[in-house]
Amino acid sequence: MTSPFDLYKENAGAFDEFIVNSNAQDENWLGLAKSIENLGLSELKRRAIEVEQTQSARGITFTVGGQERTFPLDPLPRIIAYDEWNKVELGLTQRIAALEAFLDDIYGSQEIVRDKVIPKRVIANATQFSRPAAFPLMEYQMRITVAGLDLIRDEKGELVVLEDNLRTPSGVSYVIENRRAMARILPELFENYEIEPVTDYPSRLLASLISQAPSQVSDPLVVVLTPGIYNSAYFEHAFLARQMGVPLVEPRDLFAKGNEIFVRTTKSSRRVDVIYRRIDDEYIDPVFFRPDSYLGVPGLVNAVRAGGVTIANAVGNGVADDKLTYAYVDEIIDYYLHQKPILKNIETYRLEDSDVLSFVVENADRLVIKPVDASGGKGIVIGSQATDQELEEVKAAIVANPRGFIAQRIVNFSTIPTVVGNNIEPRHADLRPFIVSSPDGRYVVPGGLSRVALEAGSMVVNSSQGGGSKDTWIIKGRSRQRIATSSQLQKNSQSQIAIDLAKESAQ
Template identity: 50%
Template structure:
C-alpha cells in the first residue's frame, strides 16, 4: 500500500507547509533535540499529565508519549475541514432532537426505525424532553483520517464523553516551552482559548431563567483514565470539579454540598456515561452517579452536557446514515466523507465481509477505544478465524470497513525518525445555532510500525497540531 506522507510528497520533496519546520530540524543539533525530548518527558511526569490504563494495576499511571514533530495543516485544508465539521455536527444534533421528538427522519424512511428505536443507546426517557437550544452534543470529538491529497474521512463521531482535549492543550504548551523559536517563524493558529469557549457554550445552555449559572464538571473520580483532563478543564474554566457524592437532588433541583451549605447547580459538564448517571433510572449499582438527577433533568432544572442519549447518533450502526442525515436536515451534500461501511446484519454485506476478512477492518458496533476490533491486513490467521466465529455468532454486533491507507507523519521512534500513521480529533462545540471549534485538534499517532490503531490505551502517542494561518 502507498501511504500519503504529511510532510514529504511522492517525489521525495518536502511539502510547502512543512518547509520551515524541515529547515529548522536540519539546522538543529540532534543533541539539543534529544535533550529537549528528555525535558518534555520530565515535565509531563512532574505536572502529572498521565492516564490510567484499564486492566493494568489499579491506580497505575502512565504517560502518553508526546512527539515533537508537529502535525501541520495548511490554512486552506483546515478551512474545508472546518466547514465540513460544522455541517456534520449540526446535522447530528438535529438528528438527536428529531429522534427524541417527531422522528421525521424515520417517517421519511431515511433510516430504518428499528435501527434507532431498538438501539441500546436510544433512551426512551428522553422522548419529548426539550433541551436549551435543542442541542444534545455540546462537545463532539470527530475522528478524521486522511487517505490522500484532500481526501479526508470521518472515522467516527464521538458524541458521548469525548476526551483528549487536555492533551491538545498541553502538547501546545509543551511545544512552545521547548521550541519557542519555531513559533516565531510559523504563524500557528492559537488553541489555548478552548476552555473559555467551552465555558461560554456551557453557560449558554443553562436552564431557562438562570442568568448567572453555576457550572460544574462531574468526574467519576481520581482513578478514571481521564481524571487529569477533568481536573484540568475544571481548573481552566474556574468551576468546581465534583463527584457524584458531592451532589444531591431535592425537589427535582440539583445541589452540591459546600462548606457554606447546599448550592444550586445549573449546568453539569459530566464525564460519566449515561449508564452510571442515576442509579434510580439506569444502572442501580452505580455509585458514581446522583440519585434523582434524571428527574431534575427532565423537569428542565439542570442541563447535562452532553445530553443523555447522544449515543444513538454516534453508534457504529448509525454511522453509515450520517450523510443521509446531512442531506435530510440541511439539504446539503456532505463535505466530509464517510468510510464505506458494511453492516454485517445485512446478509449480503456479511457474506462479503466473511469472504474478505483479511482486507477489512472489523469493529464492534458498541466498541470504543480501539478495543474489540480486527485490522485484517495486520492480523494473524488465528485472529482472523477468531473474528469469523464472532461474526457468525452475532452478525448484528459488527460492522466492517475497507482498510484505509491512513496517512503518516514523520515521528521520533527508537530507530530515529520514521513515518507513523495518525488521525485527528477536532473538538466541536455547539450551543443553539452556534457551532465552533479551535483550529486543529488532537493528533494521535500509532507508535508501533505499521499499526493503524492510534488509541492511547493501545500505545498511541500524540503530536501538537498546527493549523497555519495565511
C-alpha cells in the same frame, strides 16, 4: 550538514504528509525540516525529554490498568494547510449540526424513520438508544455540546471521518498541554509561524455551558462531573475544571431534590445549573440505568427532564455515534440540512443484509470489523493483522449478531515524520478535532489531537494501546517578525501583513 530528513522514506501505499508536501515545495513543511536540521535531532530530543519530565511532575497523565502514564508527545508537529483546514472545519460543523438535528428527531417524533431515510431498527435496536432520554430539550439546550471526531487521511490524501464521538470524548487537554510543551521545545518555530491558537477552548466551552443554563438564572453555577481520581481521564477533568474556574465534582458531591440538583459544600448546599459530565450514561442515574451503581446521581435524569438542570452532553447521544448510524450520516446530512456532505465517510458494510454479511465473512482478512457501540478502539479487529483465531472469533460474533458490528475497508492512512530512536521515521497518525456547540454557534479547535502509532506500520493509535501524540498546527501564515529567505516567502508574509493591517484598520 546532513539533515535527519535525508534518510526519510515513506511507507508503501500510505500518503506521507511530509513527502507529498515537501515535494510540492510547501514552505511550512520545508521550514520545519530546515529548523530541525539546524537544531539537530539530539537537541530536539533533549528538549523533548526535559518537557516530558515537567509534564510527568505536573501529573499530565492518563491511567491504564491502574498505572499513571504520560501521553508521549512526539516533538515533531503536524502541519495542516490553512485552506484545507477551513474546509474541514465547515465539514465538521455541518456534520455536528446534522447529528444534533438527528438526535432531536429520534428522541422526539422520529420523522427520519417515518420518511424511511433510516430503518427503524437501526435506532430501535441500537444499544445506546436511550428510551429514558426520549424527551425534548429546552430550546436553550444542546445535545452535542462537545464532539470529538476521528479523522484519517486516506491514500489519496483526503481527510475522511472514521468515527463520531458524541458522548464524552476526551483528549482536548492534551491538545492544549501539547501546544504549551511545543512552545518550549521549538520556540524558534513559534516565532516564525502564525499558528492558530488552541487555548481558547476552555473559555469557549464555559461560554457554551453558561448559555445553556436554565433560564432565569443570572449567575449560573457550572460544574465538571468526574467519576473520580481513578478514572483514566481524571487529569483532563481536573484540567478543564481549573481552566474554566468551576468546581470539579464527583457524583457523591451532588444530590437531586425536587427536580433540582445541589452540590454539597462546607456551607450547606448550592444549586447547580449546568453539569459538564464526563461519566457514561450507564452510570449517571441509578433510577434509570444501573440500580447497583454508586457512581450515579439518583434523580438526575428527571431533573433534566423537568428543566431544573442542564447536562452536557445530553443523555442518549450514543445512538448517533453508533457505527451503524455512521453508515447513514450522508443521508442524515441530506435529510436535515439538504446539503451534500463536505467530509466523506469510509465505505462501510452494513451486515444486516445477508449477502453483505457473507461477503464480509469471506473477506474478513481484508477488512476492519468494529463493534457498533464501543469506543476507544475496543473490540476492533483489523483483518490483515489479526491471527486466524481472532478472525474465526470475530466471524462467529458477526454471524451471531449482525446488528452488533460493521465492517470497513482497511484504510492505509497517512504517515507523518516521527522521532523514533535516533531517526525520523514515518508513522501512521489520525486526527481528533474537537467541536464545541452552543445555541449561538459552533467552535472548532484549530487542529486537534493527532494521535500517532509508535510502532512501525501499526495503525493502532489509541493512547490506551501505546499510541503517542503530536501537536497539530494550522498555520495561517508567516509572522511579521520573520526575515524571509525566499522571494516566495516574502510575498506570502507581505500579503499576510497586508491582511493583518486591513483587519486592524477595520476594527
